[in-house]
Amino acid sequence: MLSTRRVVLDDIIESLDVPISAYEAAEKRYMDIGDWLNDAMKAKCASFSPHVFTQGSFRLGTVTRPWKREDYDLDLACKLQEGITKLTSTQEELKVLVGADLEKYRQERGIQEELEEKHRCWRLYYQDDLQFHMDIVPAIPEATDQRRVLSERMIESGTEAVLARDVAEHAMAVTDDRHPKYAVITLNWQVGNQEGYALWFESRMRQAQKFLEEKMAKVDDLPAYRWKTPLQRCIQILKRHRDMMFEDDPDGKPISAIITTLAARSYNGESDLESALSTIIENMDSFVNPSKPRVPNPVNPHEDFADKWPLDTKLERNFWSWLEQLKNDFASLNQSDNVQLITETALGKFGAKIDESKIQKIGVLLPKAVAINSGAARTTSNGTIGTTGVENRPHKFYG
Amino acid sequence: MALLGLQGWRIVRISFMAKSKYHTFNTNAQSKGHFIAEKFRVEQHFPGFRCEIKRNHLLCQGVITPAEGCDSYHIKIDYAFLSIPLIYITNPKITPNIEYHMYGDGSLCLYDHREAPWSAKLMLHETIIPWTAEWIVFYELWKITGEWLGSAALHDVNKKILEANTR
Numbered sequence: 001m002l003s004t005r006r007v008v009l010d011d012i013i014e015s016l017d018v019p020i021s022a023y024e025a026a027e028k029r030y031m032d033i034g035d036w037l038n039d040a041m042k043a044k045c046a047s048f049s050p051h052v053f054t055q056g057s058f059r060l061g062t063v064t065r066p067w068k069r070e071d072y073d074l075d076l077a078c079k080l081q082e083g084i085t086k087l088t089s090t091q092e093e094l095k096v097l098v099g100a101d102l103e104k105y106r107q108e109r110g111i112q113e114e115l116e117e118k119h120r121c122w123r124l125y126y127q128d129d130l131q132f133h134m135d136i137v138p139a140i141p142e143a144t145d146q147r148r149v150l151s152e153r154m155i156e157s158g159t160e161a162v163l164a165r166d167v168a169e170h171a172m173a174v175t176d177d178r179h180p181k182y183a184v185i186t187l188n189w190q191v192g193n194q195e196g197y198a199l200w201f202e203s204r205m206r207q208a209q210k211f212l213e214e215k216m217a218k219v220d221d222l223p224a225y226r227w228k229t230p231l232q233r234c235i236q237i238l239k240r241h242r243d244m245m246f247e248d249d250p251d252g253k254p255i256s257a258i259i260t261t262l263a264a265r266s267y268n269g270e271s272d273l274e275s276a277l278s279t280i281i282e283n284m285d286s287f288v289n290p291s292k293p294r295v296p297n298p299v300n301p302h303e304d305f306a307d308k309w310p311l312d313t314k315l316e317r318n319f320w321s322w323l324e325q326l327k328n329d330f331a332s333l334n335q336s337d338n339v340q341l342i343t344e345t346a347l348g349k350f351g352a353k354i355d356e357s358k359i360q361k362i363g364v365l366l367p368k369a370v371a372i373n374s375g376a377a378r379t380t381s382n383g384t385i386g387t388t389g390v391e392n393r394p395h396k397f398y399g
Numbered sequence: 400m401a402l403l404g405l406q407g408w409r410i411v412r413i414s415f416m417a418k419s420k421y422h423t424f425n426t427n428a429q430s431k432g433h434f435i436a437e438k439f440r441v442e443q444h445f446p447g448f449r450c451e452i453k454r455n456h457l458l459c460q461g462v463i464t465p466a467e468g469c470d471s472y473h474i475k476i477d478y479a480f481l482s483i484p485l486i487y488i489t490n491p492k493i494t495p496n497i498e499y500h501m502y503g504d505g506s507l508c509l510y511d512h513r514e515a516p517w518s519a520k521l522m523l524h525e526t527i528i529p530w531t532a533e534w535i536v537f538y539e540l541w542k543i544t545g546e547w548l549g550s551a552a553l554h555d556v557n558k559k560i561l562e563a564n565t566r
Contacts, residue, residue: 002540002548010544357468358543364466368536369548379529382447383463383474385536390444392529395515396552397500397537399508 002369004336004362006274008346008354013233013273015352016064016240018072023225025130026058026074033136036105037078043101048080055137055194060201061225062235062260067243067351071131077194079139079172086143091175092183098122098138120176120190139192142171150191150300157301163203167196167299196299198224201260205229207269214271230276231267235260237277240350241326246318254319257305258295262287265298281330285323325349336363430455430480437478437523444524455480459523460489465535472535476527483517484527499541500534500551507534511552 034052037043043050056075057063066072078098089097095117102122103115113125121135142150151168155161174192181188201224206212208229224232238259246253266283270276288294293304294316309316332345339359346354368385371377372392380389434457438450441459448461459476470491478484486507495501500508509530510517537549 002544002546007544361466361468361539362543364468365536365540368466369540372533372536373548373550377529377533379532381445383445383461383528383532384465385532390525390529392533393526395510395526395530396550397508397534397547398511398552399497399500399502 002362002366003274003334004342004359004366005333006272007362008333008342008352008359009237009273009277011354012237012240012346012350012352016236016350018063018065020226022063022072022130023058023061023223025128026054026072026132029074029126029132029134030054030076032109033076033078033102033105033134036108037101042104042108044097045078045080045101048084049082051077051079051081052136053077053079053195055198057239057256059194059198059224060235060260061223061227061232062239062256063225064236064240064243067240068247071125071127071133074132074134075194076134076136077139077172077192078136079141081141084140086140086173086187086189087185089140090183090185091179091181091189092177094138094140095122095175095177098136102136117177119178120174120192137174137192139172139174142173142191142193143187146173146191147171150193153301154299157296157298159200159298163200167193167199170195170199171300191300191303193299197297200298201264204264204267205231207231207267208271208276209269211271230270230273231264233273234267234277234280235263237350238263238280238326241329242322244349244351245322245325249318252314252318254315254322255305257297258319261295261298261305277330281323281327285320288319336366339363433519434478434480440522440524441528445528448528457484457523461528463532463535465532465539469535469539474531476523478523481519483512484523486527486531493538499538499547507531509534514552 030052034050037045037050037052040046053059054075055077056073058072058074063072080094080098084094099115099117099122102124106115106124109126111124111126116123118135121137124134124136126132126134147168150171151164154164154167159167171191171193172195173189176182176190179190205224205227208231211230212227239256242253242259262284263280265287266280267276268279270279288306289296293302294306294309295304297303297305306316306319309319329345329349332341335341336359339356342359343354343356346352368377371387372385375392375394376387377385377392378387378389379392380386385392431452434452437457438452438459441448441450445461447463448459450457450459452458457476457478457480459474459478461474462471463474464471472488473490475487475489476484477487486509487505488507493501493505495503495505497508502508509527533549537547540546540548
């Protein structure tokens, strides 16, 4: 059923959604890096069959327009698919190999900003029509026995066997310079499986059967960012609300992995944004475990997305106060008799400017529509729908 | 125009004359009487509407403003005797679209003519005008949401068929 809030949520989405062209620009960026790394004349990585692909919100289709800054975070993986294993290389060697090529790439492409080393990735800044900072994670495929362990763990924690196996196929071993054995040969690398996470996320989106059936014929042929499912929309809204609430404390904000995971778990296949958001906001807290792992990674249940909470109690406090605030603000958007509260909340908490007269109009027209559909409408002598005058007879608009 | 109208009228007359001269006269009287009663009822219940009877047509015009802040809709009902009433929005100009139940000629599709066909017994002030008032409410909401929120016959079926064919 239509509500004022539904219309407001659509407007919020419109204000924070990114154009398809941003996704296409991102695609162009990582394809270019991928092509370059595969060129044996230029890149050392080329002999190890490098595969560069998106991870994170660009992969999931949950990117929100950056709040009060210009650049998009583009998370990428650079997986060397052949010739390097945990037995032949250290994490450091892999990191350095990829880094050296990226530095050469940077110079060839005339990128001014320095290549920056992070704990788990290389950061490259790129600017043409859009500004990106690209975090590129060097990786190799995870060993077969490790993949089997991951798959079993997922099945134990309730994932369907087929999905668990599919997901585990994509597991990678990734580097981390904080790892005690970063510079020596070890079989014990960190596991990264963002592609598997994306598959799990897609399985959650697919619950929206009705939506997907109505929306498009062949979802399978389209990248996730073109699906625009209620779940993706919800996560965009949640992230924007978080970004605004923690504008002055970006390091204290609940991380996207936690928000995305809890939202995807709570989601129950609702085909419209408002009821999806309602379900998610209501149930998110029930998916936070009382003990470790508090927010397990669905594709690697031993990994805790909330592993930093015990180290800094502020982080957990921030999460709960964010959720509380979100509940209040979501309720405020439903005060259809208080247009000012709605527009203020939309602007102050979600960053969307809403046309006040439109909200007012819906406030007047909706009750009329409800009366008509329930058979309670009458037509007043000036021809408007109201509670007095000629009784409206049942009929169906044709066509 | 006048000539055309006359010719049209003549054809109708001839078709009835073939049956019985008396019947034709009677039908004419019926139409006049029926339309005078209709004109009276419409203007009584909706003082903002003005009706006139012209060459076997009942023409009603009025303005409806569905709510404060919305457009005012100028409505014209053209009801030819032994035919069905045609309802047009003369202002604002609206591009016909079946999504909001407007036929290609700009007339509104207010009822399901197969399930509940028009009958001369139906009175404009009890049907067409209240239904037009409803149409305006749903059209205004359509402009905001892009969705038709009223009951609709066939609409969903049509959509499904359309989708099935474009797959």
